[in-house]
Amino acid sequence: MNKKILLTILLSVQMIFCLASEPDSLKNVSLSSFDLLKINNPWLNTSNPAGLFKIKDVMPSTINLGLYLEDGDYKRVQQGDNIMHYRFLTESYLNLHKFNLFGSFKYDKSYESNLDYSCINNPFRNTPYTMIDTIGGDKCDREFFTVKGGFSVPLSEKLTLGGGVVYNIGLSSQDRDPRPQNKVLDFSVTSGLMYSLDKFNFGLNFIYEYYNEDIDVKIIAENEYSTLFQIHGPGMFNYHRASSFARLYTNDGYGLDAQINYDNGDFNTLFGAKVLFSKEEVHDGRKAANASWSVSKFDSKFEGLDVNVYNHTTINNGLSIHAISANAIIKTYLGTEIIQKLEQVGNTDLEQWVTYAEEEKYGSTHIDAKLIYNFIRLKNKYNKNYGVKLAVNYFSFEEKYYLPEQAQSYENLLASIYFDKSFYLGKSVFSVSAGCKYKTNLSGKQDFEQTNFIVDKLLIPDFKYLTDSYYAPGLMISYEKNLTKYFDEFFINTNVDLIRASNDASRVIVNFTFGVNF
Amino acid sequence: MRKILIYIFVLFILSSCIKDPEFKSFDVNLKINFDNELSGELKEGAKVVLNNLSKNYSLEELSTSEGIVNFSGIEPGFYSATVTHSFNSNGGNVYINGVKNLNIFSSVDDTISIFESRTNAFIIKEFYYSGSLTPAGNSYSADQYIEIYNNTSNTQYIDGLSIVEHESYGTGDNYWTFLPEDIVVKMIWTFPGDGDDYPVGSGKSVIIARDAIDHRDDPNGNPLCPVNLGDADFEFYVFKASGDDKDNQNSTNLIENLFTFRGSDVVFHMKGGSAIALVSLPGDNEEERKEYVNNNLIAKESTLTSDTRFFCKIPVDNVLDAVEVVFDESYAIYKRFPIQLDAGCTYDPLGTKSAKCIRRKIKEVINGRTVYQDTNNSSEDFLKGVDPKPRIYE
Numbered sequence: 001m002n003k004k005i006l007l008t009i010l011l012s013v014q015m016i017f018c019l020a021s022e023p024d025s026l027k028n029v030s031l032s033s034f035d036l037l038k039i040n041n042p043w044l045n046t047s048n049p050a051g052l053f054k055i056k057d058v059m060p061s062t063i064n065l066g067l068y069l070e071d072g073d074y075k076r077v078q079q080g081d082n083i084m085h086y087r088f089l090t091e092s093y094l095n096l097h098k099f100n101l102f103g104s105f106k107y108d109k110s111y112e113s114n115l116d117y118s119c120i121n122n123p124f125r126n127t128p129y130t131m132i133d134t135i136g137g138d139k140c141d142r143e144f145f146t147v148k149g150g151f152s153v154p155l156s157e158k159l160t161l162g163g164g165v166v167y168n169i170g171l172s173s174q175d176r177d178p179r180p181q182n183k184v185l186d187f188s189v190t191s192g193l194m195y196s197l198d199k200f201n202f203g204l205n206f207i208y209e210y211y212n213e214d215i216d217v218k219i220i221a222e223n224e225y226s227t228l229f230q231i232h233g234p235g236m237f238n239y240h241r242a243s244s245f246a247r248l249y250t251n252d253g254y255g256l257d258a259q260i261n262y263d264n265g266d267f268n269t270l271f272g273a274k275v276l277f278s279k280e281e282v283h284d285g286r287k288a289a290n291a292s293w294s295v296s297k298f299d300s301k302f303e304g305l306d307v308n309v310y311n312h313t314t315i316n317n318g319l320s321i322h323a324i325s326a327n328a329i330i331k332t333y334l335g336t337e338i339i340q341k342l343e344q345v346g347n348t349d350l351e352q353w354v355t356y357a358e359e360e361k362y363g364s365t366h367i368d369a370k371l372i373y374n375f376i377r378l379k380n381k382y383n384k385n386y387g388v389k390l391a392v393n394y395f396s397f398e399e400k401y402y403l404p405e406q407a408q409s410y411e412n413l414l415a416s417i418y419f420d421k422s423f424y425l426g427k428s429v430f431s432v433s434a435g436c437k438y439k440t441n442l443s444g445k446q447d448f449e450q451t452n453f454i455v456d457k458l459l460i461p462d463f464k465y466l467t468d469s470y471y472a473p474g475l476m477i478s479y480e481k482n483l484t485k486y487f488d489e490f491f492i493n494t495n496v497d498l499i500r501a502s503n504d505a506s507r508v509i510v511n512f513t514f515g516v517n518f
Numbered sequence: 519m520r521k522i523l524i525y526i527f528v529l530f531i532l533s534s535c536i537k538d539p540e541f542k543s544f545d546v547n548l549k550i551n552f553d554n555e556l557s558g559e560l561k562e563g564a565k566v567v568l569n570n571l572s573k574n575y576s577l578e579e580l581s582t583s584e585g586i587v588n589f590s591g592i593e594p595g596f597y598s599a600t601v602t603h604s605f606n607s608n609g610g611n612v613y614i615n616g617v618k619n620l621n622i623f624s625s626v627d628d629t630i631s632i633f634e635s636r637t638n639a640f641i642i643k644e645f646y647y648s649g650s651l652t653p654a655g656n657s658y659s660a661d662q663y664i665e666i667y668n669n670t671s672n673t674q675y676i677d678g679l680s681i682v683e684h685e686s687y688g689t690g691d692n693y694w695t696f697l698p699e700d701i702v703v704k705m706i707w708t709f710p711g712d713g714d715d716y717p718v719g720s721g722k723s724v725i726i727a728r729d730a731i732d733h734r735d736d737p738n739g740n741p742l743c744p745v746n747l748g749d750a751d752f753e754f755y756v757f758k759a760s761g762d763d764k765d766n767q768n769s770t771n772l773i774e775n776l777f778t779f780r781g782s783d784v785v786f787h788m789k790g791g792s793a794i795a796l797v798s799l800p801g802d803n804e805e806e807r808k809e810y811v812n813n814n815l816i817a818k819e820s821t822l823t824s825d826t827r828f829f830c831k832i833p834v835d836n837v838l839d840a841v842e843v844v845f846d847e848s849y850a851i852y853k854r855f856p857i858q859l860d861a862g863c864t865y866d867p868l869g870t871k872s873a874k875c876i877r878r879k880i881k882e883v884i885n886g887r888t889v890y891q892d893t894n895n896s897s898e899d900f901l902k903g904v905d906p907k908p909r910i911y912e
Contacts, residue, residue, distance in 0.1 A: 241848075241869065334538075356594070362539060
C-alpha cells in the first residue's frame with residue numbers, strides 16, 4: 001500500500017514538474033492528431049483492420065478522463081431529462097516490428113435520471129420489439145467497459161493481413177419497481193486483407209457481430225405486481241401483470257466490407273461498400289433456477305440488412321487539406337411475430353409454448369446519407385492552424401405494421417458549419433471552434449388504425465420530437481500544453497452545444513475532457 | 519463515374535435482399551345460433567366483439583337479419599367472439615349473451631351458441647377487493663366489501679341467500695369443465711333469516727363487509743382507506759378461539775356454510791381473481807341448506823400438497839347473479855362461470871392496493887330509483903377502477 005502511495009506521489013510531482021517546464025518545440029502529437037490520422041488515412045474510416053498498415057507517420061496515443069452532461073426538455077420520450085457520463089479512455093496506435101497495432105479501453109459510468117417507458121438498455125436500437133412499463137421517473141445506472149484491438153501485418157510486398165475485435169460489456173439497472181437489470185454484451189470480430197498494386201489498393205474484410213441483452217425485471221416490494229408491455233410495432237403490444245419477468249435478446253450479424261483505394265500521395269480516395277445481415281431473436285419467460293432459457297416463450301425475430309456505401313477522399317497540398325466524405329446507409333428490417341400458446345404436451349403435466357404460426361408483421365427502412373467537406377490549414381505537418389467543416393445529412397425513416405395498419409414516416413435534413421482556429425502562444429495552444437447545426441423536417445406522417453395509450457403517450461410526443469426543427473449553436477475551447485517527459489502534451493477540452501427546438505424546448509450538452517496525448 | 523454507377527447498382531441489388539412482410543389475413547364468418555322462430559328484425563343488430571386475446575384491441579360488427587356477422591382482414595391469433603344483444607319481448611327485456619374462443623389460423627366459419635339470460639331482483643352492485651395502501655406503504659385489505667342491490671320496484675328479502683366464491687382464481691384452465699351445469703365454490707356465506715327478517719327496499723342495498731369498522735378512524739384501520747364500513751349491514755365473521763377476526767355487534771354476521779381454506783378472516787384476492795356469485799341454495803331453511811352443502815361436496819387434490827380439498831357444487835339454475843373477476847384481460851381465457859351466468863369478465867386495471875373497485879353501470883333512473891344494467895355480461899355491465907361508493911346510487 002505504501003509503495004502505491006509513494007508511486008502516486010512521485011508521478012504527481014513529476015507531472016507538475018513537466019507542466020512547469022518549457023518544452024523545446026511543438027510536438028508531433030496533439031489533440032488534432034487523431035482527426036488528422038483519419039483524414040490522411042481513409043482506410044481508418046473503414047472496418048478493414050488491414051488498413052492500419054497505411055499509417056506511415058505519427059502514431060498517437062491518449063489517456064483521458066471525461067465528463068459528459070446532457071440536460072433539458074428537448075428529448076425523446078424514452079430518454080431521461082438528465083444524463084451524466086463519467087469516462088476514462090485510453091487509446092493507442094503503435095508500430096511494433098512489422099505490425100501496426102491499435103488498442104483502446106474505455107470505462108463509462110453513467111446515470112440517466114427521470115426515465116420513462118423503458119425496460120431495455122437502449123430503446124433506440126431500431127428494433128420495434130422493446131419492453132416498457134408505465135412507472136416513470138426511473139433513474140438508470142449504467143456501467144460499461146469497452147475494449148478494442150486491431151492489427152495489420154504485411155504477408156508479402158503486396159498483401160496485408162488485418163484483424164480486429166471490439167468487446168463491449170456492461171450492466172444497466174433501474175432504481176424503482178419494476179426494476180430491470182440489463183446485462184449487455186456487444187461483440188464484433190473482423191479479419192481482412194489488403195492487396196496493393198502500384199497506386200491502387202484493394203481490401204476485403206469479413207465481419208461477425210453478436211449482441212446479447214439479458215433482462216431480469218424484479219419487483220422488490222412484496223406481493224406487488226406490475227404491468228409489463230411487450231411492444232410489437234407502433235402502438236401494438238401484448239401485456240401482462242407479474243411480479244418478475246425475464247427477457248433475452250440475441251443478435252447475430254455477419255457481413256463483409258469491400259474497398260478500393262487510389263493514392264498517389266496528394267490525392268487519396270477510397271470507395272467502399274459494407275453489407276451486414278443480422279438476425280435477432282427475443283425470448284421471454286421466467287428463468288429457471290439454473291438460469292436456463294430452455295423453457296421460454298419465443299416472442300419474435302427481427303432480420304435486418306444494413307448496406308453502407310461510402311467514399312473518403314483527401315486532397316493534400318502540403319499545408320492545405322481538403323477532405324470529402326460521402327456515405328449512404330440503407331437499413332431495412334423485417335419483423336416476425338411468433339404466435340404461441342402455453343399448452344400441456346404429452347401425457348405429463350408439463351406445459352410448453354406451442355408455436356401456431358410465424359407471421360411477418362413489421363417492416364422498416366432507414367436511410368442515412370451524409371456529405372462532409374472539411375478544409376484544414378496546417379501550421380506544420382502535424383498541427384492545425386484553422387479549418388472549416390461543412391456537413392449535410394439527409395435522414396429518412398419509414399415503418400409499418402400490418403394488420404391493424406399502423407404506420408409512421410418522416411424525412412429530416414441536418415446541416416452544420418463549424419470553424420476552428422488554433423492560437424500558438426509560446427509552447428501552449430489554445431483552440432476555439434464555433435459553429436451551428438440546423439435541423440429541418442421535410443415530411444412526416446403518422447397513420448394509426450388503432451390508438452391506445454402507447455400511441456398517445458409515446459408515439460405522438462416522440463414523433464413531435466423527431467420532426468421538430470431546431471438550431472444548435474456549439475462552442476469548443478481547448479488548451480494544450482507541451483510536456484517534456486513521458487507524454488507529449490497535457491490537454492483540457494470543453495464542448496458546449498445548446499439545442500433550441502421550434503417548440504421552445506431546449507437541451508444543453510456539455511462535454512469536458514482532460515488528459516495527456518503522446 | 520463508372521465506379522459510382524457500379525456501386526449504386528450493387529447497392530440496389532443488395533437492398534432487394536430484404537423482402538416486404540408477407541402477412542396473412544383471414545375472413546371470419548360467424549352465425550349466431552338464434553331461435554329459428556325469432557324474427558329477422560330481432561336477430562338484426564346483435565353486437566359481436568372479436569377480441570384479440572394476445573393484443574390489446576378488438577373489432578366490432580353487428581349481425582344481419584339472418585344473424586350472421588362477417589369480419590374480414592383478420593390477423594392470425596387467438597380470439598374470443600362475444601355476442602351481446604337485447605330486445606323487448608312480451609313486455610319484458612330479453613338479454614342475449616354468447617361467447618366462443620376462436621383460433622384463427624385460416625378462414626373461419628363457425629356458429630356461436632347463445633343464452634337468454636334472466637335478470638334477478640338482487641344484483642351485485644359493487645365489489646371492492648383491491649384494498650388500499652397505508653401511510654407506511656403496507657397493503658391493507660380489511661376494507662374489502664360486497665354491495666348487493668335490490669334492482670326492482672318492490673321490497674325484497676335477502677334472507678337465506680348466499681354469497682359464494684368460485685374455487686379458482688382463474689389463473690389456468692377451469693378444472694371443473696366436466697360439470698357444465700354447476701359451479702364449484704370454496705366459500706359459502708349465507709344471510710340469516712326465515713324469509714321476512716332482512717328486507718331490502720326498492721332501490722336500496724346492503725353492505726357485506728370483511729370487517730365492519732370505520733376503517734379511516736379506527737385505530738386498527740387505515741387513514742388512507744376510501745370507505746367507512748362502521749355501519750355495514752352484514753359482516754363476514756370467522757369465529758376462532760384466537761379471536762383474530764373482530765366482531766362488530768351492530769352488523770349481522772353471515773352464516774358460514776363452507777370455508778375450504780379457513781383462515782382468520784375472509785379475504786378476496788387483492789389482485790382480482792375472486793369470481794363471486796349470489797346464490798339461492800336448495801333448501802327452505804338453514805338445516806336443509808347445510809344438508810345440501812354436506813351432500814354436494816366434491817373433492818380435488820391439491821397440486822401443492824398431498825391434501826385433498828372439498829368444495830361444493832351448486833347448480834347454475836340456483837345462481838341469481840355472478841361476476842367473474844380476473845387479474846386482467848390476459849386471464850379472460852380462463853373462464854370459470856358459464857356464459858349464461860356471466861358472458862364476460864371484469865377487473866380493476868389499477869390493480870392491487872389501488873383503493874378502487876368495480877361498480878355496475880346505471881341503466882336508467884325511474885322516478886328517482888336507480889336501475890342498474892344487468893345483461894349478465896360483466897365486461898359490459900361493470901365500470902372498472904372507480905372509487906368505492908357504498909350506498910350511493912348515482
